[in-house]
Amino acid sequence: MSIANPHLKFASQAVAKPYFVFALILFLGQVLFGLIMGLQYVVGDFLFPVIPFNVARMVHTNLLIVWLLFGFMGAAYYLVPEEADRELHSPKLAILLFWVFAAAGVLTILGYLLVPYAGLARLTHNELLPTMGREFLEQPTITKLGIVVVCLGFLYNIGMTLLKGRKTTVSMVMMTGLIGLAVFFLFSFYNPGNLARDKFYWWWVVHLWVEGVWELIMGSMLAFVLIKITGVDREVVEKWLYVIIAMALITGIIGTGHHFFWIGAPEVWLWVGSIFSALEPLPFLAMVMFAFSMVKNRRREHPNRAATLWAKGTTVTAFFGAGVWGFLHTLAPVNYYTHGTQLTAAHGHLAFYGAYAMIVMTLISYAMPRLRGLGEAADERSQTLEVWGFWLMTLSMVMITLLLTAAGVVQVLLQRWAEDGSALPFMSTTEQLRGLFWARLVSGVGFLAGLVCYLLSFRQRARAALRAPARVVPS
Amino acid sequence: MWLFILAELTVFALLILAFSVTQQLKPQLFGQSRQLLDTSTGLAMTLSLLSAGLLAALAQVQVRQGQSRRAAWLLLAAMLVACVYVGIKLGEYRHLLGAGLGIEHNTFFTLYWILTGFHFLHVLLGLLILAWLALTAWRHGYGPERCSGFESGVLYWHMVDLVWVLLFPLVYLIG
Numbered sequence: 052m053s054i055a056n057p058h059l060k061f062a063s064q065a066v067a068k069p070y071f072v073f074a075l076i077l078f079l080g081q082v083l084f085g086l087i088m089g090l091q092y093v094v095g096d097f098l099f100p101v102i103p104f105n106v107a108r109m110v111h112t113n114l115l116i117v118w119l120l121f122g123f124m125g126a127a128y129y130l131v132p133e134e135a136d137r138e139l140h141s142p143k144l145a146i147l148l149f150w151v152f153a154a155a156g157v158l159t160i161l162g163y164l165l166v167p168y169a170g171l172a173r174l175t176h177n178e179l180l181p182t183m184g185r186e187f188l189e190q191p192t193i194t195k196l197g198i199v200v201v202c203l204g205f206l207y208n209i210g211m212t213l214l215k216g217r218k219t220t221v222s223m224v225m226m227t228g229l230i231g232l233a234v235f236f237l238f239s240f241y242n243p244g245n246l247a248r249d250k251f252y253w254w255w256v257v258h259l260w261v262e263g264v265w266e267l268i269m270g271s272m273l274a275f276v277l278i279k280i281t282g283v284d285r286e287v288v289e290k291w292l293y294v295i296i297a298m299a300l301i302t303g304i305i306g307t308g309h310h311f312f313w314i315g316a317p318e319v320w321l322w323v324g325s326i327f328s329a330l331e332p333l334p335f336l337a338m339v340m341f342a343f344s345m346v347k348n349r350r351r352e353h354p355n356r357a358a359t360l361w362a363k364g365t366t367v368t369a370f371f372g373a374g375v376w377g378f379l380h381t382l383a384p385v386n387y388y389t390h391g392t393q394l395t396a397a398h399g400h401l402a403f404y405g406a407y408a409m410i411v412m413t414l415i416s417y418a419m420p421r422l423r424g425l426g427e428a429a430d431e432r433s434q435t436l437e438v439w440g441f442w443l444m445t446l447s448m449v450m451i452t453l454l455l456t457a458a459g460v461v462q463v464l465l466q467r468w469a470e471d472g473s474a475l476p477f478m479s480t481t482e483q484l485r486g487l488f489w490a491r492l493v494s495g496v497g498f499l500a501g502l503v504c505y506l507l508s509f510r511q512r513a514r515a516a517l518r519a520p521a522r523v524v525p526s
Numbered sequence: 527m528w529l530f531i532l533a534e535l536t537v538f539a540l541l542i543l544a545f546s547v548t549q550q551l552k553p554q555l556f557g558q559s560r561q562l563l564d565t566s567t568g569l570a571m572t573l574s575l576l577s578a579g580l581l582a583a584l585a586q587v588q589v590r591q592g593q594s595r596r597a598a599w600l601l602l603a604a605m606l607v608a609c610v611y612v613g614i615k616l617g618e619y620r621h622l623l624g625a626g627l628g629i630e631h632n633t634f635f636t637l638y639w640i641l642t643g644f645h646f647l648h649v650l651l652g653l654l655i656l657a658w659l660a661l662t663a664w665r666h667g668y669g670p671e672r673c674s675g676f677e678s679g680v681l682y683w684h685m686v687d688l689v690w691v692l693l694f695p696l697v698y699l700i701g
Contacts, residue, residue, distance in 0.1 A: 294529045301533060319629050319636050326540045326640075333533060 058421040061132045063139035068422040069149050070125030071415045075506065077118035077156070078408070082499050084111040089492040093485055102164065109189050110163055115403060116187065117156045122411030123232075123268055124152075124205055127225060129418045130275050131209050134225075135216025140208050148204045155197040159190055181242055185253055188239045195239055202233040220289040221278070224296060225271035231264030247315030254310040261407070262306060262373075266299040266334060269369070269410045273338060276362050276417045282350035291341040299334040306331050309381050313390060321383040328381045332374030335406075338366040355420065355428035357437040357508075361413035364445060368405025376401055376452065388467045393484070394459030401452040404444075412505070419509065429511050437508035443501025450494035458487040527678035531685050534648070538689050541644065542696060545637045552633060559634035562627060565698050567614045572694055575649075578608035579687040582656065582680045585663070589673045594663040597676075601660035604683075605653055612653075615646055638697060645689055652686045655679045 055062050088107045090097045098107075132139045139145060162171045168189070175191035177183045182192045190198070206229060213222055238255040274288050308324030342363050353359060376398040380389040389395070416437065420429045428434065466480040475483070549556045581604035588597040622628070622635075629639040659679045662668060668676045 297530050298533050301537065317630055319640065322544065322636055322640055326544055327537065329540060330533070330537060333536070337529075 056422070056424050058424055058426055061138045063142040063145075064129050064132050064418075065422060066139065066142050066145040066149070067125040067129035067418060069146070070121050070128065071419060071422070073149070073153055074118045074121035074125060074411065075415070077114050077121065079502060079506070080160075081111055081114035081118060082495075082502055084114065086492070086495050086499060089488070089495045092481075092488040093492065106163055106168070109168075110160055112187055113163070113189060114160065115408075119407050119411060121152070122407075122415070123229070126268075126272050126411065126414045126418075127205070127209050127229060129414070129422070130225060130272065131212050131222050132216075134219045134222035134275070135212050137212065137216040140211035140215070144204055144208050148201050148208075151197065152201045155194055155201075159194045162191065163189070180240065182240055185239075185242070185249070187257055188253070192240075195236075198236065199233075202236065206230060206233055219285070220292055221271045221274050224267050224274075224292060228264045228267030228271065231267065232260060235259045235264065250314040251311065251316060254307055258307045258310055259304070261402075262303040262331060263300070265407060266303060267296055269365075269406055270295045270299070270334075270338065272410050272414050273342065273362060273366065276358060276413055277342060277345045279417060280351075280353040280355065280359050280362065281345045281348070282353075283345050283348055288341075288345065291337070291345075295334050295337045295341065298330075298337055302327055302330040302333060306381075309383075309386070312383050312386055325381065325383045329378060331381070332370065332378055335366070335370040335374040339370050342366040353427065355417060355434070357428075357434045357441070358413060358417040360438060360441055361409060361416045364441060365405060365409035365413050368401065368409055368445060368448075370405075372398065372401025372403075372405035372452065376456075379456075388463050389459065392459045392462045392467075393455045394463070397452045397455035397459055400455065401448060404448045409445075423509075425511065429508065433508045433511040436504055440501050440503075440505025440508060443504055444498055445501075447494045447497035447501055451491055451498065454487050454491040454494060458484045458491070461487070527681055531681065534685060535689070538645075538692075541637075541641050542692060545641055545696060548633060548637060555632060556634050559632060559638075560698070562622075562625070563638075563698055564618065564621070567618065568694055568698055571611045571614050572690065574607055574611040574614070575687050575690050578604040578611075578656075579684055581607060582683050585659075586673070586676060586680050589663060589668050589676050590670050592670050594666050594668055597668070598660045598664040601656050601663065605656050605660070608649065608653060608656075611649060612646075615642070615649075641693060641697060645686070645693055648686050648689070652683045655682055 056065060059065060084107050087098060087102060088104060088111060091099075091104045091107065128139060128145055162174075166174060168183075171191060172178075172183050175183075175193050177192055180192050182195055183189060188195075209226065209229065213226055235256050238252050241252050243249050243252070270292055274292050277283065278285060278288050305323060306328035308320045309328040311320035311324055343366075346359060346363060376394075380386050380394050380398065420426060429437070461484060462480050465475045465483060466477065467474065469475070581600050585597040585600035585604065588594070588600060627635050629636055656679065659668075659676055663676065
């Protein structure tokens, strides 16, 4: 056993580290597969038949989900003991579950890459309980069962820590979000033969995750980091958190209706979906106001300026990506034309990056220097590199989003808006978008450069980091 | 609570806007469909909600004067009065469903059900909140110095009232 880390309040928080490290490795993989696909958009047979587009897409999206789950779990293992003011119930279980989840994740991705999908379904006996073949939920049934086991063990561990310790709003909100995440995942096992019904419940996993319970997880992680880096009173933070959660749930749960527009569900969803989801930007706007007002009213100058930047950045990017870009095509009359176009891809990219990738990096940025025994913050050089990583990744993602938005608008005009007869077929439309897709690929390379900067910022090995206590801001 | 109420009112504002715009686009359909609604109970429903609001406000005065038991009785009266609304509304819904005028009947009824149904759910939530306030007041959980929770709950009920006052003429009368 190594020497206890003096920068951690509780030794068991250290189990978060492998989760964060593995999350970032998977993130790198996700970006590489994104680049492969970006190239396949313009050079159609690139890497064919070794990695066909559909496989690359599946790996890209599945890696995203899995690395975010690793990030959330790492965040919970770091945050909950500190909030509960006691050691984690079982650090050994947390490490065991890490290896189970990591092995299952790697095997599944290798399965996607090495075996044709239908073969993977046969190999894993999908026929016994068919759950495969649906977007984002492509995992073999056995992997899904593994995820359930890992989630149960994880919730037990976190739940016991909470029950025995101090119960704060931050940790309770986190726990509610994580329980919701586990409960809604169960709908991935429900796979009705009727396509309309299948889609209806499929969204209960996909939408109620990202526009429901994940917002609770994001809110609590943001609140935790803001309490730590600004020193603002917990009561103030908690009031904000209540407002954010109430808004997220009011708009997010009924807002599921915006996915029921054209799938065979009753017409009433056109109204319900449009009206309620039109308000989904509100919780994200509240998060922006929350983060900026907390930083403005800070009681201390935290040496980790990178973490502060991430905390502010995630709220702004999430507001634009999830809020504004979501609103762009959420009203049924607009969505009639934009459904499933590049506009959806634009929204998906900025929303996932802004809300979830960035909140995980916010927490990693705050926690990693402590987990690595460096102190409250990494050295100046590493932080500068991290800030470079932040701006390169964020600006590249903004460019990707703007280019995909332009592609989406052109696509709608050529393929959907045009009068019958003059509308272009899909492939001819795609041909018109080549310039935009090339530019998107260049932005993707910029994103990779940002990610490399970010990863290089972890190179600092010296333990002679900032040891000086945080300065108090003169009033 | 003010922010929460603002968020709720924004939802209702959007619903009301959607109803008004669609009414402008389809005046004939809305005019004909509105004939199928029974307006005779409107006054009773409005009075029921507003009286409940008055009783809740009186209860708040009692809490401020340290008379929490009296406040609890007043809230109980408010809930009973509000139940008149619930009863009439349920009767109306049953009648409409019996006549085949469900949520899928036409655009007017789609919006009618969404708007009034969403409000109805708020009334039910409001009743639960009033019940909670009454119970806490009965146990002397509030006093002149600590009545902000009570005020927030009563405020929510007033919002439910306010929305109905806007909703009723819009859906049942104007047009």
